[in-house]
Amino acid sequence: MNHIQNFIKLLNSQGKRTQVAIAAVCMLIGILLATQFRVQQTASQALQDASESDLSQIVSNLNSEINNLRAETSDLRLQLFKIQRTSHDSAAVIKESSKNLNNLKIIAGLTKVAGPGVRVVVTDENKSLNSNDLVGIITELRVGGAEAVSINGIRVIANTGIMQRGSAIFVDGTPVSPPYELLAVGDPEVLHEALVITGGIRDNLSSLSGVSFYITKENNLRIDPVASAGKNAG
């Protein structure tokens, strides 16, 4: 005990400054010790303490995990590829279908059709034309590639009835009277040619008294949908 007291006495004899200097460094040592202790404890203890067989077990586990993940990656890639292909396919199908739908709507007369075409005015002063003659004109227009046809503002589609009752002609149940104005959307040149061809419908019908054709090519015709389209389309 005497030794220690004398030793401390000797240390104290060096003055406060020496004591403080060494104490400061000791504090630094303390901080470093604590920090290092924490780092070693948290970071690497698990792996460093593990035995060799444990480590090899860990490595093989990680390897099998890597393999599993790789297999999963390729699976998912394949899936992605399939989905992309089917979505591409179905997009094409939808595009094709909507094109078909538009064509069918035009044919069924559900939509308004606009574009170049011909306007045909047929005068009939002596009522010498019957429904079959009108059907003939429409047929010629259809043969000429008309997308849509109307007669006196009534859209003519596949199931439009053109009937003769006595001297009156009914189109889709509505009576029409001369002069008949037919509109046809399509290639104006072809439609014109279809009507005026030698020995064609114009030549045949113009021989009747009071019947004459006035055909004009139009750049922008508009044909409204069939009257019942509102109901049917809904």
Added chain:
Amino acid sequence: MLPLIGLIIGIVIGLVLNIPIPATWSKYLGIALLAALDSAIGGLRASLEMKFNEKLFFTGIFSNTLLAALIVFMGDRLGIDLYLAAVVAFGVRLFQNLALVRRHYFQKRHWE
């Protein structure tokens, strides 16, 4: 007594602050710790021999720590465990100084 108090305060500060240091730096931390310990024991010995010099003491700490860190860094870059050189150097000095301090403790003539 002051150095012991300083050490305890330092440990408390370190534990409380819990400074986050990357695991890769722990080698540097260990070397710095060794350098500081060497300086502290060296300072103790110098004070017992009545030739303690503050300037020498503090410059010693910093130069030792920096050189040790440089050696560790070089070792990492070169792929050699060069930090062992610092560990051995500090370790040898530490034990020598500790032995001298022990000697002073038992040699009565210093304080009689």
